[in-house]
Structure formats: structure tokens, C-alpha cells
Amino acid sequence: MQESATTIAIAPDQPAPRLLEKAVVGAGARVGELAEADALIWTGKPRDFPSTLPASVRWAQLPAAGIEDFFDAGVFTAHPAVQFTSAAGAFSHSVAEHALMLLLAGVRYLPEQLRATSWQQREFFPHVGSLRGKTVTIVGAGGIGRALIPMLTPLGAHVIAVNRSGRPVSGDNIPAGVETVPTDQLARVWSHTDHVVVAAPATAQTRHLIGADELSRLKPSSWVINVARGSLIDTDALVDALTGNSIGGAGLDVTDPEPLPDGHPLWTLPNAIITPHDSNPPQLRLAAFADHVGANVARFVAGEPLEAIIDTARGY
Amino acid sequence: MQESATTIAIAPDQPAPRLLEKAVVGAGARVGELAEADALIWTGKPRDFPSTLPASVRWAQLPAAGIEDFFDAGVFTAHPAVQFTSAAGAFSHSVAEHALMLLLAGVRYLPEQLRATSWQQREFFPHVGSLRGKTVTIVGAGGIGRALIPMLTPLGAHVIAVNRSGRPVSGDNIPAGVETVPTDQLARVWSHTDHVVVAAPATAQTRHLIGADELSRLKPSSWVINVARGSLIDTDALVDALTGNSIGGAGLDVTDPEPLPDGHPLWTLPNAIITPHDSNPPQLRLAAFADHVGANVARFVAGEPLEAIIDTARGY
Numbered sequence: 001m002q003e004s005a006t007t008i009a010i011a012p013d014q015p016a017p018r019l020l021e022k023a024v025v026g027a028g029a030r031v032g033e034l035a036e037a038d039a040l041i042w043t044g045k046p047r048d049f050p051s052t053l054p055a056s057v058r059w060a061q062l063p064a065a066g067i068e069d070f071f072d073a074g075v076f077t078a079h080p081a082v083q084f085t086s087a088a089g090a091f092s093h094s095v096a097e098h099a100l101m102l103l104l105a106g107v108r109y110l111p112e113q114l115r116a117t118s119w120q121q122r123e124f125f126p127h128v129g130s131l132r133g134k135t136v137t138i139v140g141a142g143g144i145g146r147a148l149i150p151m152l153t154p155l156g157a158h159v160i161a162v163n164r165s166g167r168p169v170s171g172d173n174i175p176a177g178v179e180t181v182p183t184d185q186l187a188r189v190w191s192h193t194d195h196v197v198v199a200a201p202a203t204a205q206t207r208h209l210i211g212a213d214e215l216s217r218l219k220p221s222s223w224v225i226n227v228a229r230g231s232l233i234d235t236d237a238l239v240d241a242l243t244g245n246s247i248g249g250a251g252l253d254v255t256d257p258e259p260l261p262d263g264h265p266l267w268t269l270p271n272a273i274i275t276p277h278d279s280n281p282p283q284l285r286l287a288a289f290a291d292h293v294g295a296n297v298a299r300f301v302a303g304e305p306l307e308a309i310i311d312t313a314r315g316y
Numbered sequence: 317m318q319e320s321a322t323t324i325a326i327a328p329d330q331p332a333p334r335l336l337e338k339a340v341v342g343a344g345a346r347v348g349e350l351a352e353a354d355a356l357i358w359t360g361k362p363r364d365f366p367s368t369l370p371a372s373v374r375w376a377q378l379p380a381a382g383i384e385d386f387f388d389a390g391v392f393t394a395h396p397a398v399q400f401t402s403a404a405g406a407f408s409h410s411v412a413e414h415a416l417m418l419l420l421a422g423v424r425y426l427p428e429q430l431r432a433t434s435w436q437q438r439e440f441f442p443h444v445g446s447l448r449g450k451t452v453t454i455v456g457a458g459g460i461g462r463a464l465i466p467m468l469t470p471l472g473a474h475v476i477a478v479n480r481s482g483r484p485v486s487g488d489n490i491p492a493g494v495e496t497v498p499t500d501q502l503a504r505v506w507s508h509t510d511h512v513v514v515a516a517p518a519t520a521q522t523r524h525l526i527g528a529d530e531l532s533r534l535k536p537s538s539w540v541i542n543v544a545r546g547s548l549i550d551t552d553a554l555v556d557a558l559t560g561n562s563i564g565g566a567g568l569d570v571t572d573p574e575p576l577p578d579g580h581p582l583w584t585l586p587n588a589i590i591t592p593h594d595s596n597p598p599q600l601r602l603a604a605f606a607d608h609v610g611a612n613v614a615r616f617v618a619g620e621p622l623e624a625i626i627d628t629a630r631g632y
Contacts, residue, residue, distance in 0.1 A: 094446050097471055101424045104417035112429055113591045115572035117583040128597045130410050130602075154466045154489070155413055173470070207425040259435035275429045276437040281444045288448075313577040 005030045009057075011046040021285055023294035028301045039300055041293055046073035059083045059300055063093055063295060065143070067310055069112035076312035086177050088308040090292035091280055092143035095253075098279030099197050099227045100146070100151050102251030105224035107195070107296060111249070111273060129221060129248075132156035137193040139209065140200025140228060141169045141180065148197060149174055158190050162200075188216035195225070202229035212237035221248045227279050230256030235266075242269045253279045320390045320432035322617050325373075328360040333600055339610035344617045355459060357609055359630075362389035375616055377609060381407055381459070383626055400626040406608035407596055408459035411569075414595030415513050415543045416467050417461070418567030422539035423511070427565070427589060445537060449470035453509040454632045455525065456516025456528055456544060457496065464513060465490055476505050478516075508534035511541070518545035523569045528553035533540035537564045543595050546572030551582075559583045569595045 007132040010016035010275045020041060020117070021031050032160045034040060034050070039059040041047060046069040060079070062070055065088045070076065076084060105111070109127040116124075134157050141163040149159050150173040161169045166182030181189055183200075186209070196218070202204050209223065211234040218224070224231055224247060235256045241247045249271035258277065266272045297304050322345040326332035336357060337347050348358060350366070356374040358365060362385045363504065369376070376395070378386055381404045386392065392400060417598070421427070425443040432440075450473050454461045457479035465475050466489040475494045477485045483496030497505055499516075512534070516522050526540065527550040534540070540563060542549055551572050557563045565587035571580075582588045613620050 075537055097446055101420040108417045111430055114427055118578050119592045123595055124594045125597040128594050130413055130600050132409055150470045209558050262434050276435045276442050278437055278440045281441040284446050
């Protein structure tokens with residue numbers, strides 16, 4: 001008796017990325033042509049998405065976390081019988097890991113230590129801090145914030161999550177004891193905040209969410225980390241705080257302006273760490289997408305509900 | 317009715333460190349004179365330990381994790397009726413956090429990024445890695461290694477712990493899925509190791525545990541972290557590996573020789589991070605000791621078994 005394996009097409013990239021092929025096969029399906037496929041893993045742009053699909057295709061996996069462009073391109077309305085999934089959640093891990101790296105490097109005084117070319121133990125001792133017992137406020141409790149929380153708590157940090165609703169952050173990996181505060185009450189967290197991680201979306205409301213006033217309420221040991229969008233922090237106010245050492249430092253994967261121009265003071269301030277928006281480089285994105293695809297193909301094969309199902313009527 | 321509070325003496329530092337007083341009071345006891353004390357928190361040297369103690373003193377907390385010097389000074393035999401506790405475990409957290417910082421900074425290419433004074437996203441992209449899905453071998457599964465494991469697993473790293481016996485590492489915070497390998501089978505871990513953290517004691521057996529042969533089995537992306545003692549790594553072989561880029565890099569809080577002399581190649585190799593044995597600076601040691609004291613005083617007040625009880629006959 002021949003087994004009729006589930007067939008997954010990968011398009012339009014040809015040859016298909018090997019990591020994706022491995023993920024499909026590892027999840028118990030086979031990679032095949034779109035004409036005979038049960039599902040489609042789409043690696044391309046919204047405007048290139050096939051206008052017609054074989055009737056056998058019941059599921060399409062999209063390569064992005066935010067799928068507004070696919071909605072605008074009419075992809076969902078063109079295929080009312082197909083279930084669509086996004087890559088929501090898949091890309092958060094690497095950005096959260098980057099935020100943790102920046103925070104730890106700052107708190108443990110790595111920038112100055114890296115510049116040293118002689119043994120300065122006594123000089124550095126007083127500056128080496130720890131996250132243990134410290135309160136880290138994460139502004140934005142979306143995918144990145146929620147991925148960061150379980151990385152912080154084993155370090156003994158207390159986490160305050162800030163989101164729009166103030167509804168308690170929850171999830172499989174969210175430990176007990178995380179406090180959630182609504183954005184409109186952000187002002188009351190500063191007095192018991194040691195460090196801030198900015199991980200909220202850029203909107204008109206979040207522009208300069210961290211400005212001179214907020215920075216003035218932080219401690220001389222506080223680090224401010226931004227892995228979201230540069231506009232959430234008032235750069236001039238931040239440069240003032242860093243220059244005056246009124247905060248410990250800033251770790252920025254995103255800047256305003258971005259790219260940060262040559263000669264900008266942030267490049268040479270000793271308490272600023274700049275990484276050029278590389279917290280989620282292409283090779284890590286592909287690996288994370290492959291993990292997501294593998295998990296969803298396994299669910300598809302088993303007839304279980306898929307992850308990150310798109311509400312195609314609402315477009316998210 | 318007057319409550320007779322448990323009285324804890326702190327000696328010989330006068331005034332007693334405020335953090336210790338706060339820990340005692342926070343745990344429900346009062347700080348008092350040794351003459352009327354139920355227990356003694358000792359902050360001094362072995363040779364200064366009181367030769368006689370009031371009969372009321374039933375417990376003495378020592379300030380060190382390794383208490384050989386107290387044993388050699390005859391402290392335990394002089395006070396056969398007193399229960400002694402060490403600070404074993406208290407100081408591991410900060411060193412483990414430092415190891416994690418060095419590893420993340422290396423894997424995510426921070427040294428080169430920190431030196432940049434212009435936006436080099438495309439240049440840096442291929443070099444930014446992640447611990448997700450990577451295997452970290454921790455050589456030495458004592459306090460530091462065991463503290464590091466639960467910090468690594470939320471990052472999606474697989475952990476191999478290496479200890480003398482090969483007996484599976486276990487404990488409250490040790491997640492399932494940690495593989496334990498005995499030191500004499502260390503050779504078989506290299507083929508599936510991505511990164512190495514050295515956290516084993518320095519003995520004749522562990523000298524140059526990581527030498528030219530071990531380094532040659534690692535990957536061009538592998539980072540080697542040492543937070544134990546410099547002698548565990550063959551420095552010349554490490555410099556060769558770093559110079560030839562046969563490994564990704566090294567993060568060293570300890571060196572051989574130590575202090576690392578001015579002009580040593582490790583100071584200027586772009587893929588080496590040196591911190592001058594400051595992973596556990598005095599202020600963090602005191603804070604950690606205060607946490608330990610607070611936990612033990614609370615147990616003492618409640619009549620529960622204390623943590624880190626010393627076997628005074630054996631001296632550990």
C-alpha cells in the first residue's frame with residue numbers, strides 16, 4: 001500500500017531555500033509542484049502571489065509577520081477557500097535576544113572594558129552591575145516584549161510590561177509575577193524602574209514616548225534599550241542625558257535619524273552602543289521562518305489548528 | 317505581652333554593612349550584640365573568628381563559599397555546639413550572568429559593532445548570530461555552571477554540562493533536557509558543540525583542558541568563554557586560534573597570565589573580549605551575601621533547616 005504524503009509547494013524562490021525544504025520534510029510532508037500541492041509556503045512579495053491556485057491547495061503560509069500588504073494586494077479576497085497563516089511571532093526571538101545582549105553589555109560595563117588595553121580591575125569594579133533584583137520596564141508587550149520576558153526573569157530581574165490595554169500579559173512562557181501597566185499610566189512606573197527596553201510599534205501616539213521628562217526620572221545607572229523604531233525616543237534628549245551621565249547608557253539597534261549619519265554624537269559617546277538595525281539579520285529570519293513552517297506543516301499533516309491564522313476578513 | 321525576637325549579631329565589621337542589617341530585619345529578626353545573640357553573621361577573616369562564643373549562639377554564618385581557611389584555622393573544632401553555614405551558591409549568579417553577557421556579546425558580533433563609527437548594516441548582517449538552536453557546552457557543573465543553565469535555556473540553547481562524575485545535573489532551576497557528560501569523555505562533545513563556557517575549578521587535572529586539539533575541533537563561529545581560572549585554557553593555543561579565525565572568538569574574565577600584561581596580543585585581537593576578573597565585584601558580592609543571609613535568617617527564625625550547612629567534621 002502506497003502512502004499518499006501531504007504535498008507542500010514552496011514558491012516563488014527557485015531553488016527553494018534548503019532550510020525550508022528541510023523543515024517541510026522534517027515535519028512529515030513532501031515538497032512538490034504547486035499543481036499537485038495541498039499547501040503553499042510563499043516566500044515572495046504580495047504582488048507576485050498567484051491569482052489562481054489549484055483547488056487542492058487548502059492552506060497558504062505567508063513569509064511576513066505583518067500582512068497588511070497582502071491584504072491591500074487583495075490576496076485574501078482572491079482565495080476565499082484558502083486558510084492563510086502569517087509568520088507572526090516567528091521573528092521576535094532574535095530581536096529579544098539582541099535587546100538582552102545590549103542590556104547586559106551595558107549593565108556589566110562592557111563598552112569601557114572592550115576599549116581597555118590594560119588590566120583595570122579596581123577601576124572597573126564599581127561599574128559592573130547585575131540585573132539581579134533590578135526592575136526592567138518593557139514598553140510594548142507584543143511579540144518582542146513577550147519573547148524577552150522569559151529571558152529576563154531567570155536573571156533575577158523583575159519585569160514591568162507596558163501595553164495599551166493594561167491587560168495582564170500572559171502566555172505559555174510568561175512567568176508569574178510580571179506586572180502589566182497601561183501606556184497611559186506609564187508615568188507611574190519610572191520611580192521603580194531600573195532599566196527600560198523600548199519594543200512598541202511606531203505610531204503617532206508613541207513618537208518620543210521616551211523624552212527629556214522620562215529620561216530625567218531614570219537613575220544614573222539606568223540603561224535605555226531600543227529595538228523598536230528610532231522615533232520612540234527623542235534623540236536630542238537622549239544625547240543630553242548620555243552626555244550629562246544622568247543615565248547609565250543607551251543600547252540602540254534603531255535610531256532617529258536612521259541610518260545614523262557619520263559624525264553623529266551617538267557614534268562616539270562612551271555610554272552609547274549602536275548596532276545598525278541588525279537584530280534580525282536575513283539568515284536568522286530565514287531560520288526562524290523555517291522553524292515556524294516546520295511547526296505549521298506538522299500541524300497541517302496532523303490535522304491540528306495552525307499557528308498564526310490570519311483573519312482574512314479583517315486583514316490581521 | 318512582649319515578643320522576644322531572634323537576635324542576630326553581625327561582626328566584626330563596625331558599623332555592620334547596612335545591606336546585611338536590612339536583610340536580618342527583613343527576615344524577621346533583630347540586630348543585636350554578640351553577648352545576647354542567637355546567631356552570628358561573620359563578615360571577617362578566619363583568624364579573627366572569636367575563640368569563644370556565648371552559649372546562646374547556635375548558628376554562625378560564614379562569608380565565603382569555600383571555607384577551607386576556616387577549617388584550617390580550627391574555627392569548627394573550637395565551637396562544636398554551633399551550626400556553621402557557608403555562602404556556597406551565593407556568589408555564582410553574578411559570574412554566570414557575566415558568562416552569558418560575554419557569550420551573547422560575542423555571538424551577536426558586538427565587539428566589531430562597538431568599534432564602528434558609521435552605519436554598516438550590510439557588512440554586519442552575516443556576522444550577527446543567535447544562541448537559538450545552538451549547543452553550549454558548560455565545562456564544570458558547580459554553582460556557576462548550574463546558575464548559567466537556566467539563563468541559557470530560555471534563549472533556545474541546548475546545554476551540555478560536563479562534570480567529573482557524569483551524574484546528571486539536577487536542581488530546582490535545572491530544566492529537563494540538559495545532557496551531562498563526564499570530564500573523561502569530554503572529547504566526544506566537540507563535534508556537536510557550538511560554544512564553550514569554562515566554569516570548572518583549577519586543578520592539576522584541568523590545566524589546559526582547552527588546548528590546541530580541543531580548539532581545532534570547534535567551529536569558525538564558536539565562542540569560548542572563561543569565567544573560571546586562566547590556567548584551564550592554553551593561552552598560546554587560544555591566541556593562535558583567534559589570530560587564524562579558526563574559532564569565532566573568546567570572552568575571558570580570567571587569563572593566564574593574570575593580570576594580563578600590557579601589550580599582550582589578547583588586548584588587541586578584534587575577536588577577544590577581556591574583562592579583568594570583575595565578574596563578581598565587591599558590591600555585588602555583598603548584595604548576594606545579604607540575600608543569602610536574609611534567606612537563612614528567615615529559615616532560622618522559622619526553625620527550618622538552613623542553606624549551605626557545613627559538614628564541620630569534613631570541612632566542606
